[in-house]
Amino acid sequence: MAYTLTVNGKKSTVDVPADMPLLWVLRDVLKMHGTKFGCGIGQCRACTVHVDGKAQPSCQLQISAVGNKAITTIEGLSADGTHPVQRAWEQVDVPQCGYCQAGQMMAASALLAAKPKPTDADIDQAMSYNLCRCGTYIRIRQAIHLAASMGRNGAAHTTGSAAQ
Amino acid sequence: MTTKKTLDRRSFLRVTALAGGGVAFGLIGKDAFAQGRGGRGGGGRGGAGGGGFGGPAAPPKVENYIKITPDGKFTIMAKNPEVGQGVRTMLPMLIAEELDVDWKDVVIEQTDVDPSKYAGQIAGGSTATPQNWIPMRQVGAGARLMLRQAAAQMWNKPESEITTRSGKVYHEPSKQSAPYSQLASKLESMTPPSAEEIEKNFKDPKDYKIIGKSTVNCDIKAIIAGKPLFTIDQEIPGMKFAVYQKGPVFGSKVKTWNEAEIKKMPGIVDAFVVVKDQPNTPFIGYREEGKPADAGDLQEGIAIVADSWWYAQSARKKLQATWDEGPRATPEHSSTAYAAKAVEISKGEPHSTTRKDGDPDAALKGAAHTVEAAYAYPFISHADLEPQNCTANFKDGKCEIWSSSQIPTGAFGLIASNTGIEQSNITAHMIRGGGGFGRRLYNDYAVEAAMISKMSGHPVKLVWAREDDLANDYYRPGGFHFLKGGVDASGKVTAWADHFVTYGAPKSMPLQTSSAANIGPTEFPQPFIENYALYTSAQPVAIRTGSLRAPTSNALAFVVQSFIDELAHAAGKDPVQFRIDLLAQTKPEPPARGGRGGFGFGNAFNASRMTGVTKLVAQMSDWNNRKKSLPKGTGLGMAFHFSHSGYFAEVAEVKVEANKKIKVNKVWVAADIGRQIINPSMANNEAQGAVIDGISAMMFQEITLNNGRVQQSNFNNYKLIRMAQAVPEVEVQYLTSDNNPTGLGEPAMPPILPAVANAIFSATGDRVRSLPLKNSGYDFA
Ligand code: FES
Ligand code: FES
Numbered sequence: 001m002a003y004t005l006t007v008n009g010k011k012s013t014v015d016v017p018a019d020m021p022l023l024w025v026l027r028d029v030l031k032m033h034g035t036k037f038g039c040g041i042g043q044c045r046a047c048t049v050h051v052d053g054k055a056q057p058s059c060q061l062q063i064s065a066v067g068n069k070a071i072t073t074i075e076g077l078s079a080d081g082t083h084p085v086q087r088a089w090e091q092v093d094v095p096q097c098g099y100c101q102a103g104q105m106m107a108a109s110a111l112l113a114a115k116p117k118p119t120d121a122d123i124d125q126a127m128s129y130n131l132c133r134c135g136t137y138i139r140i141r142q143a144i145h146l147a148a149s150m151g152r153n154g155a156a157h158t159t160g161s162a163a164q
Numbered sequence: 165m166t167t168k169k170t171l172d173r174r175s176f177l178r179v180t181a182l183a184g185g186g187v188a189f190g191l192i193g194k195d196a197f198a199q200g201r202g203g204r205g206g207g208g209r210g211g212a213g214g215g216g217f218g219g220p221a222a223p224p225k226v227e228n229y230i231k232i233t234p235d236g237k238f239t240i241m242a243k244n245p246e247v248g249q250g251v252r253t254m255l256p257m258l259i260a261e262e263l264d265v266d267w268k269d270v271v272i273e274q275t276d277v278d279p280s281k282y283a284g285q286i287a288g289g290s291t292a293t294p295q296n297w298i299p300m301r302q303v304g305a306g307a308r309l310m311l312r313q314a315a316a317q318m319w320n321k322p323e324s325e326i327t328t329r330s331g332k333v334y335h336e337p338s339k340q341s342a343p344y345s346q347l348a349s350k351l352e353s354m355t356p357p358s359a360e361e362i363e364k365n366f367k368d369p370k371d372y373k374i375i376g377k378s379t380v381n382c383d384i385k386a387i388i389a390g391k392p393l394f395t396i397d398q399e400i401p402g403m404k405f406a407v408y409q410k411g412p413v414f415g416s417k418v419k420t421w422n423e424a425e426i427k428k429m430p431g432i433v434d435a436f437v438v439v440k441d442q443p444n445t446p447f448i449g450y451r452e453e454g455k456p457a458d459a460g461d462l463q464e465g466i467a468i469v470a471d472s473w474w475y476a477q478s479a480r481k482k483l484q485a486t487w488d489e490g491p492r493a494t495p496e497h498s499s500t501a502y503a504a505k506a507v508e509i510s511k512g513e514p515h516s517t518t519r520k521d522g523d524p525d526a527a528l529k530g531a532a533h534t535v536e537a538a539y540a541y542p543f544i545s546h547a548d549l550e551p552q553n554c555t556a557n558f559k560d561g562k563c564e565i566w567s568s569s570q571i572p573t574g575a576f577g578l579i580a581s582n583t584g585i586e587q588s589n590i591t592a593h594m595i596r597g598g599g600g601f602g603r604r605l606y607n608d609y610a611v612e613a614a615m616i617s618k619m620s621g622h623p624v625k626l627v628w629a630r631e632d633d634l635a636n637d638y639y640r641p642g643g644f645h646f647l648k649g650g651v652d653a654s655g656k657v658t659a660w661a662d663h664f665v666t667y668g669a670p671k672s673m674p675l676q677t678s679s680a681a682n683i684g685p686t687e688f689p690q691p692f693i694e695n696y697a698l699y700t701s702a703q704p705v706a707i708r709t710g711s712l713r714a715p716t717s718n719a720l721a722f723v724v725q726s727f728i729d730e731l732a733h734a735a736g737k738d739p740v741q742f743r744i745d746l747l748a749q750t751k752p753e754p755p756a757r758g759g760r761g762g763f764g765f766g767n768a769f770n771a772s773r774m775t776g777v778t779k780l781v782a783q784m785s786d787w788n789n790r791k792k793s794l795p796k797g798t799g800l801g802m803a804f805h806f807s808h809s810g811y812f813a814e815v816a817e818v819k820v821e822a823n824k825k826i827k828v829n830k831v832w833v834a835a836d837i838g839r840q841i842i843n844p845s846m847a848n849n850e851a852q853g854a855v856i857d858g859i860s861a862m863m864f865q866e867i868t869l870n871n872g873r874v875q876q877s878n879f880n881n882y883k884l885i886r887m888a889q890a891v892p893e894v895e896v897q898y899l900t901s902d903n904n905p906t907g908l909g910e911p912a913m914p915p916i917l918p919a920v921a922n923a924i925f926s927a928t929g930d931r932v933r934s935l936p937l938k939n940s941g942y943d944f945a
Binding site (some may be wrong): 016017021024027028029031032034037038039044045046075078084086089090093095096097098100101102112120121123124125129130133134135137138139143154 | 248378387648849852853856860878885889
């Protein structure tokens, strides 16, 4: 069945079964590999994207339920890697293997859009959906605080920013 | 590119002119790495089930490590697999430092796998630092020396007056300078220096500009932008997607399945059974004569190939298969039965005596204080966040694979024997892996992908679902320890006897244990206790076992360092001082303190280095004052462990609430891994990660069996630690000692488990002797 979806401000039409999760539409059909597969059951959040600005696990969202909601993936967080979260992640040198980090950055940018100056408790709450097998949590927290201090909050970049 | 004439036999550096200008410097793997390993031996590799380390010896084939091109860039090759340990950044740092170029001008290129060119293309045993510390600097320093010699000739000045800086040669007195690339054409006709000459020209560490400076992950830009980078992101033309369903018990064989129905499902290209036609013996981790250890194995299963992974996975959900589950689908292959059997074995004669010094039984009788305790720890899974996957293209008798194997050469034999082609017809590409932790030392996913590509006639990307990954691991073996210890009135440990009940072949002679399930005869504390015994017994197991981050040590440290704590408390001594005193104990006739200490690589346990980190961590944590000033319900625990040549001592401060909810407030880590931390940013990241990983493992992680079946399936029932549960602060300090630098990823992990357990004891008086903690009612606050 054909579905039209808007990813990072760009419309695409895909011909896939109704129950195909957005994760696999992104990865295997649209060939956008930034969004990662870790568990397929909503437990690891490596697959986090923004759906109308909210962090959601894309493995749990069937294509038939996407409708005309705006999807933002890690590839669309900024056009040039300059979203505060991206800059902070680089500056703090957060990743070890890096596999969870797209999901972490999408969760962090959604958090900052909602709460530009999050407390540690806010971070614990918002970020505890995302697993990091390598245990980079201390640096993730540090990077979120750094991104929060960078002035330009993530809000403007949560949806459709690649088109800007 | 044309290779230059054969050069001086002493020389192992090779210079090659590049088409279009520029020059490349290469090393001959074999000679160079013989140098780098000098004195290190490589002993103890077999001991802990290391996953076929070493690989084939490298014949002298040249490979370039540095390319100097006219654009002012320096391309530096990274030759090892990157699975998150930072080696793709770290190895080029060593070369760039001695080459004396600016890091911003360095372009890093990942090499392919070629045992004839490179030695040690593995990610295992925390070996990358010790094995490459010398040869990688040699190639950089050798190139710099030749560039200086070329400049001396060009300007007709003495070589001693030529200096280098930021990719340029300088003659300061005459104010002349030239970029390295300008000298490229001169180098061809020169004779490269010998290893000895090069080493004389190594930089003085005080002049280091790259080594010792925090250097950001070289893949950071791709990671933050979500660029395809990992194995699972690999795409090749014409590629199909595959899933592979194996049976419920290891060694299962397919009886019946709904082939016709599966093949008719949407998007399905092909579906078939991959028959395992070899005997079923090696899968529990034994080494067969003449076979590389633990390279992985092929299990029988049903392959489904489709136009997208989701189609294949959806079809799998409709799979109706019956299996011959084989001889291991029985009640004795259940976790509860294993535990009961271990207790039964502990009451009888041990199957083997691994070590006996003095007379432990008599010493126990004469001791002022004795402690007897039984410890246990479970099987655990690696749970790399990127599930195992591999892309393979089998075509016309050749096979090309893309994987994040930690020992990619290990796939060659497996693929060759199962697909029937020569190893020389296999090409392997090393792609960044989303975590390794030892899981990717086994190449089962690679042989599966190769077989599915061959049988379907398509290039395929095989991606395991999380359920495949958790049910088909080479698990960290569980184990049981039945300990007795004695302390005299002065606090000296006079007796230690450990009956270690593990998995393996009980009737074998000598006793053969499952992979990564053995303890060596000189493991700590053997060298320090006069009356010491280690007995080992084994029972059969239904699953494969293997190396997981700090194999053996990751479990053993919990047992040994908790039991030492028990002895300290029995003797009424401070746990830190008790350990320092133990390290000062000597035996009447001290046997050689050789030993492995986990993967010791032949390095002996050095008591003064361990005493050093113990004192440092006590000072960092303000042990003596802090332990007195903590509120009720909060405790401090300390532990140390030596593995992979690294000395680590750690202190944990843990708060335990009334309902057994714990919060690890802070951890202090003191490490001695030699005289130089190469990349402090990554070192600290990994040390912190190791602490968090260890706490995660000890709280939740457990693979249990029921009638041979693994009972955990996904992260809902095999939990990993999360942000709110993780210790928020881990302070790391390094004690620099005059030893060549060694690895950190593994040895940082083992001490945290007993440090936390000892802290729980000090907070509550509850001695936890069995992992995971959740089984004793603990959880995170
Ligand atoms: S893959 Fe979606 S939550 Fe794990
Ligand atoms: S960096 Fe490896 S899983 Fe997070």
